[in-house]
Amino acid sequence: MAQLIDGKLISTQIKDELKEKVAKMKAEGTEVCLAVIQVGNDPASSVYVNNKKKACEYIGINSLAYELPESTTEEELLDLIGELNERADVNGILVQLPVPKHIDEDKIIKAISPKKDVDGFHPQSVGALCIGQPGFVSCTPAGIIQLLKRSGIEIEGKECVVVGRSNIVGKPMSLLLLRENGTVTVAHSRTKDLKEICKRADILVVAIGKPKFITEEYVKEGAVVIDVGIHRNADNKLCGDVDFEAVEPHCSAITPVPGGVGPMTIAMLMNNCVESVEM
Numbered sequence: 001m002a003q004l005i006d007g008k009l010i011s012t013q014i015k016d017e018l019k020e021k022v023a024k025m026k027a028e029g030t031e032v033c034l035a036v037i038q039v040g041n042d043p044a045s046s047v048y049v050n051n052k053k054k055a056c057e058y059i060g061i062n063s064l065a066y067e068l069p070e071s072t073t074e075e076e077l078l079d080l081i082g083e084l085n086e087r088a089d090v091n092g093i094l095v096q097l098p099v100p101k102h103i104d105e106d107k108i109i110k111a112i113s114p115k116k117d118v119d120g121f122h123p124q125s126v127g128a129l130c131i132g133q134p135g136f137v138s139c140t141p142a143g144i145i146q147l148l149k150r151s152g153i154e155i156e157g158k159e160c161v162v163v164g165r166s167n168i169v170g171k172p173m174s175l176l177l178l179r180e181n182g183t184v185t186v187a188h189s190r191t192k193d194l195k196e197i198c199k200r201a202d203i204l205v206v207a208i209g210k211p212k213f214i215t216e217e218y219v220k221e222g223a224v225v226i227d228v229g230i231h232r233n234a235d236n237k238l239c240g241d242v243d244f245e246a247v248e249p250h251c252s253a254i255t256p257v258p259g260g261v262g263p264m265t266i267a268m269l270m271n272n273c274v275e276s277v278e279m
């Protein structure tokens with residue numbers, strides 16, 4: 001049986017460590033504060049934003065919630081970000097994505113001060129990661145590194161294959177695995193011989209956004225499989241990009257969906273908020 005990588009447990013451990021750290025900071029007179037901005041009322045975004053607020057509460061991080069109407073203009077949003085950039089009592093700023101179509105997402109990401117970019121989406125943060133300099137790291141890939149490390153899985157020297165090349169997951173994931181001395185291949189929807197390439201992986205990270213796409217034919221015997229996907233199937237059950245039942249018997253370790261990668265994203269966001277004070 002494969003080792004089940006328990007993201008719920010590991011994320012709780014991280015949040016508890018942060019809670020202790022934040023309590024110590026408070027005792028020394030330092031508060032941590034995250035500003036969360038949501039434009040419009042996309043139901044999925046509302047769930048994510050609520051979970052972020054709850055995590056702040058649990059850890060003792062102050063949160064400022066801005067729930068702006070769908071009709072908010074780009075200029076109004078940029079003005080608010082500008083104000084929050086200037087505020088000494090705000091350490092982190094997060095604009096929940098996607099923003100409505102009339103707002104330029106890239107412009108918004110660039111407007112957030114890199115010193116408060118707890119999502120790690122600013123080009124300066126991504127550039128710093130690329131050349132090994134300090135900066136905020138995108139939360140989901142940072143969480144995956146923690147899952148591997150805290151499960152005793154070594155990355156150094158391993159064949160790592162990342163399926164997916166998004167700015168939020170695939171690209172930063174490949175850079176982080178490289179930073180840990182993995183040998184990294186980035187595959188994507190246009191990759192030829194995807195099965196063969198995936199089958200080379202000692203560590204396979206899947207973020208392609210297609211339910212149960214990865215079957216046992218893509219997985220080497222004894223591989224570690226990390227599933228970033230989350231989908232709801234026809235009978236309303238959650239599943240990932242990996243066909244768990246088919247793949248699990250062939251792995252040495254695997255993340256479940258739900259309870260694998262998902263909970264780690266918020267834990268690492270909280271970690272970035274605390275780091276934003278320490279930086």
Ligand code: GUN
Pocket residue numbers: 094095096097098119139265
């Ligand atoms: N929308 C989906 N995931 C994320 C995330 O990690 N950060 C932000 N800001 N928006 C998102």
